[in-house]
Amino acid sequence: MKIGIAGAGLVGRLLAFRLARAGHAVEVFDPAADAQARGAAGWTAAGMLCPVAELQCADEHVFALGLRSLELWPEIAAQLDVDLEVRREGSLLFAHRGDEGAAARTIDFLTRKAPPGFEPQPMTMAQARELEPAVQGPAHAWLLPGEGSLHTVQAMQALAAAATRAGARWHWGRSVERLERGALWSRGERHAFDWVFDARGAGARPELPVRGVRGEVFTLHAPGVALRRPLRLLHPRHAVYLVPRGGDQVVVGASSIESEDRSPVSLRTTVELLAAAHSLVPELGEARIVLADTNLRPALPDNLPRVEAQPGITRLNGLYRHGWLIAPAMVEQALEALA
Known part of the structure; x- marks a missing residue:
């Protein structure tokens, strides 16, 4: 054809x-x-x-x-x-001390929605650090297998x-x-x-x-951090994810703003996302920002x-x-x- x-x-x-x-x-x-x-x-x-x-x-x-x-x-x-x-070693969810309430609501929701075998698995921080030694800030952790x-x-x-x-x-x-x-x-x-x-x-x-929904993302060069899995911080206001890539890179995102503005990344997003990422992996304090990017997600x-x-x-x-x-x-x- x-x-x-x-x-x-x-x-x-x-x-x-x-x-x-x-x-x-x-x-x-x-x-x-x-x-x-x-x-x-x-x-x-x-x-x-x-x-x-x-x-x-x-x-x-x-x-x-x-x-x-x-x-x-x-x-x-x-x-x-x-x-x-392509990485398939699971993903990890984390929460700081003091954010237990919001994290518990999220985990309960995911546990109810996920089919058997896909539920969040609670871990101690010691167990989580065996998987991702660079994670030092949070107090609570869960594994999502297969992601x-x-x-x-x-x-x-x-x-x-x-x-x-x-x-x-x-x-x-x-x-x-x-x-x-x-x-x-x-x-x-x-x-x-x-x-x-x-x-x-x-x-x-x-x-x-269809409309465009603005998203803002950072790519960091972080030699020595060596993450292997996607990480998410469960936070009532500053939800953030970190995704490892080859070449010592880490992608940090992402804002979700009801706007079709394609201008550069805002100061607010920069402060909120990178501060949250740093609270999860303190070693990122010495990382270099190699790209700050924006784009529009197509949504109905x-x-x-x-x-x-x-x-x-x-x-x-x-x-x-x-x-x-x-x-x-x-x-x-x-x-x-x-x-």
Whole structure:
């Protein structure tokens, strides 16, 4: 089949990768200048694969998509020609002394929502430090088994490269104004296909009621800290996560602000997130900030993801803050319409 894809973010690249490998003739349209331009939200995200932890702000559908994606990511990584950094050693939740009430409510909620075998497992701080010796500040700890993370920048680059090797063609600097069954419009010109996919995120307006939600993230260079798992601090006001990456890097995030402002990171977010991260891992006091980034997460009014399929056209949107967690399963679901 001849396939057109609007959008070259995470979802668009996964679609191009899967469809080109399956033998389809794939063309991708995106307003970015080239494959390395970091406009899409997938570049900025930390890449947490934490379905249980995300139950705090998601529903059972997102959880199910996350579990399926946990199975799919190693399969995808094995099909790429790079050693994609995918970690599956669990994640850790922490709380400071004095924050027990808020932490207990969160843990009780996750325990009720999580299926058997996925519940938060309480640990002593001594046990937690056996897993992550750099954690020194908190008083309480819980393990979420099976969770993990991946390196988002590596994955974005590798997916585009693998799709290209499989025959996908990329039309950079080409916005898509609208889509219809079997066609998309770019620069006023109609491009006909057997099937089109809308993966434009916030760019899908006005055809979908999508909005952008601002997120702010820091990348630190922290030699010697050597974290292995995603860490979250349960705090009533300053929730923060830390995600390790190769090259002695740690990603710290993330704010969630109902705004489509793409300006640089605010002073308030800088102080709140980095102070909370430092309280969790004091050694980060000597880390260097190598990147402070902002982007817009695409969200629908109910903050839930959506796949809409009709003959000749499929729309995927609303991944919100769960993009890397659920995208492979959403793409798998979207491709069922072609079977």
